[in-house]
Amino acid sequence: MSNVDNFIDEVTEEVRREQLLRMMRRYGWIAILLAVMIVVGAATNEFLKAQERARAQALGDAMLNAVESSQDPAERAEALAAIAAEGDAKAVVDLQAAAARLNAEQPGEATGLLESIAKGGSAGLLYQQLAQFKALLIATDMPAAERRAGFEALATPGAPFRLLAEEQIALIEAETGDTEAAIIRLQALLEDNEASAGLRRRASQLIVALGGELSAA
Numbered sequence: 001m002s003n004v005d006n007f008i009d010e011v012t013e014e015v016r017r018e019q020l021l022r023m024m025r026r027y028g029w030i031a032i033l034l035a036v037m038i039v040v041g042a043a044t045n046e047f048l049k050a051q052e053r054a055r056a057q058a059l060g061d062a063m064l065n066a067v068e069s070s071q072d073p074a075e076r077a078e079a080l081a082a083i084a085a086e087g088d089a090k091a092v093v094d095l096q097a098a099a100a101r102l103n104a105e106q107p108g109e110a111t112g113l114l115e116s117i118a119k120g121g122s123a124g125l126l127y128q129q130l131a132q133f134k135a136l137l138i139a140t141d142m143p144a145a146e147r148r149a150g151f152e153a154l155a156t157p158g159a160p161f162r163l164l165a166e167e168q169i170a171l172i173e174a175e176t177g178d179t180e181a182a183i184i185r186l187q188a189l190l191e192d193n194e195a196s197a198g199l200r201r202r203a204s205q206l207i208v209a210l211g212g213e214l215s216a217a
Helices: 002-067 073-081 087-103 107-120 125-137 144-154 162-175 179-191 197-209
Strands: none
Touching: 002 073, 002 087, 073 087, 087 107, 087 125, 107 125, 125 144, 125 162, 144 162, 162 179, 162 197, 179 197
16 A cells, blocks of 8 residues: 555656646746746835936035035025935025025015025925924014914924914013913923923913923923
């Protein structure tokens, strides 16, 4: 019986090998195609990453050259404006140009650049809201109610500059004489888990300056 069993096992194994060979001949090209696609995909991904790194480096070099091109902030702003960029990269360049315009005592031009970022739509939400926040900071001629409305739009839950906008609202409340509301808002900032150490320190100092009291905790 053992010889018969061995013979059956050998035949069975031979049949399996034959079936496997037939399947490889019939479908083996699929495995080869998949392997080629994986290799090509990986190579393409690395190529795109290298291109992105090269673009980022070129942009950084161009911005550095523009900043170092002159001691005059207005001329630096002009040099930055000449840099070709799109999307978030364009927003970064324009933010630097706006800072240069402020240093050149050209708040109107700086505001124009910031508003173009905030309302242009090509930059990501983070850069749009950062530009809007900076534009409100330098809008000293804007009525307090309008500035407050602008900061309130940036203080919605989950917004990237929510806590900084809340701080500015508290300052506007103090500016307009609503000291109690300002202190309450600042105390809420102290209790917010997302508040940075610097923000907590400023909030504490302002509470004391407004005549409020800090909790014992």
